[in-house]
Amino acid sequence: MCAERSEEDTLKSPGNGTDMPSHVPVMADEVVDFFTGGLNKGLLVDGTAGAGGHLELLSRALPGMSFLAVDRDPAAVEMLRRRFSDNPDVTVRHGSYTEIPEIIKELDSGKASAALFDLGLSSIQLDDPLRGFSYRYEGPLDMRFDDSTGTTAGELLNRISEKEIADLIYKYGEEGRSRRIAKAIVLNRPIITTLELAEIISASVRRNSFKILSRVFQALRIAVNGELDQLEMLIDDLEHWTEADARIAFITFHSIEDRKIKLLFRDTPGYRQHSPRWVVPCEDEVRRNRRARSARLRMGIRV
Ligand SMILES: C[S@@+](CC[C@H](N)C(=O)[O-])C[C@H]1O[C@@H](n2cnc3c(N)ncnc32)[C@H](O)[C@@H]1O
Incomplete structure (x- = not known):
């Protein structure tokens, strides 16, 4: 699967026409295809909403749905609030994806019919020297989301x-x-x-x-950030806040994370793997966005 998009489209898409710093969403077309393939109503949770790149595309592609955007990074949440301030279908909350059950309860929104997790960090976080994520820029050794x-x-x-x-x-x-x-x-x-x-x-x-x-x-x-423990908690809890038939997608950048998701969809009762089971970015995407090169998208369905 490889989308026909020009370099200019890709560079423009996450910027939202503003001068906000941007992050190019990885395998965006594949993610949108997966969710639009079987959904038209209900709640879609983006548990790692980041700059809102995937969310923006999904909210445009699925006009009948409501959306919950969660991120652990207060700066990302502030940016998400600005980006979606005109969209009544999108609710933004600060927190870890492990807190989604409480957030959903507080919103009284019912279980989710779709969930997306794009793990790791965004280009915005990586490129900000003050966050300390990058070995390229001088900054404090912070690295907290x-x-x-x-x-x-x-x-x-x-x-x-x-x-x-x-x-x-x-x-x-x-x-x-x-x-x-x-x-x-x-x-x-x-x-x-x-x-x-x-x-x-x-x-x-x-x-x-x-x-x-x-x-x-x-x-x-x-x-x-205790990322592997957080992911374990999320996996353990996911069945409690997603509906039967819910579509769930994970984008991982690390082999340990990818293995956990493979086991979730392949071997855990209550889930089945979607076909194709996983997707990697096509050459063209990697050429346009080097940060996509180690990404893997896995898709599953709650049964
Ligand atoms: C790769 S970025 C997501 C980019 C987003 N899909 C987009 O298109 O703009 C990953 C985001 O996950 C957030 N994050 C990491 N761990 C998290 C957690 N446990 N709960 C919620 N957000 C988390 C990071 O702060 C970061 O903003």
């Missing part, structure tokens, strides 16, 4: 043991040089900024490898 609460990446790295650092780099970053990197981190503590950390990592492996840097930064982000 919700920067109003919790422990920053700097606080975590400067506190935990060398073994704990090595384990998280190995487990969440799937980086084989984890012990060497962890040793260098501990020797150079305290580490305050993103570029300081990037230099320590590069020196420890004696090369400037973007792959290694991005694996270590991704691992730290996953640990700081």
